[in-house]
Amino acid sequence: MTKERIILGIDPGTTIMGFGLIKVINKKMEFLQLNELQLSKYDNHYQKLKIIFERTIELIETHHPDEIAIEAPFFGKNVQSMLKLGRAQGVAMAAGLSRDIPITEYEPKKIKMAITGNGNASKEQVAKMLQQLLGLKELPKNLDSTDGLAAAVCHFFNSGKIVAGKNYTGWDAFVKQNEDKVRK
Helix, strand or coil, rough: CCEEEEEEEEEEECCEEEEEEEEEEEEEEEEEEEEEEEECCCHHHHHHHHHHHHHHHHHHHHCCEEEEEECCCCCCCHHHHHHHHHHHHHHHHHHHHHCCCCCEECCCCHHHHHHHCCCCHHHHHHHHHHHHHHCCCCCCCCCCCHHHHHHHHHHHCCCCCCCCCCEEHHHHHHHHHHHHHHCC
8 A cells, every 4th residue: 555645845945945745656846946036126024924824725735745844943033033933933833733633843954964963064065966856856045945845854764763853743632741831
């Protein structure tokens, strides 16, 4: 019996959101799509969040992913940037959770390590390795889409393993794992 699943990988951002899709047939992955959502043309942060949510829902309804892998925000020095990035990630996660799709977060270093064997690899190194792994003819100009694709491939490589990232199967699971963040 053929076991088939689709993984949507997301690299959240408020300037560019990258995403990639792979299909897994038995234990072999196959490239489906990679693209990016350009958000820099919108001035209003809330408008950007709405577009991220709508585009994620559109991807879900078009491709019917079985799982979502999302890059967790890295900790930077600019608090405002971190807040905006966290909101973008949260909106993308909410879109998946609203459709009861399991979500797994991966730290950027974990994704880079899974793809290249080096947690400090550059975006270019990750993209080149994905090109080889998936037989991509060419790479996009912006590498945010390959970062989204890398999240999906990382999830494939970690399937069946116990992952240190957080995994949510719906709102109930999210609330249970984040009780300290829920007002009672």
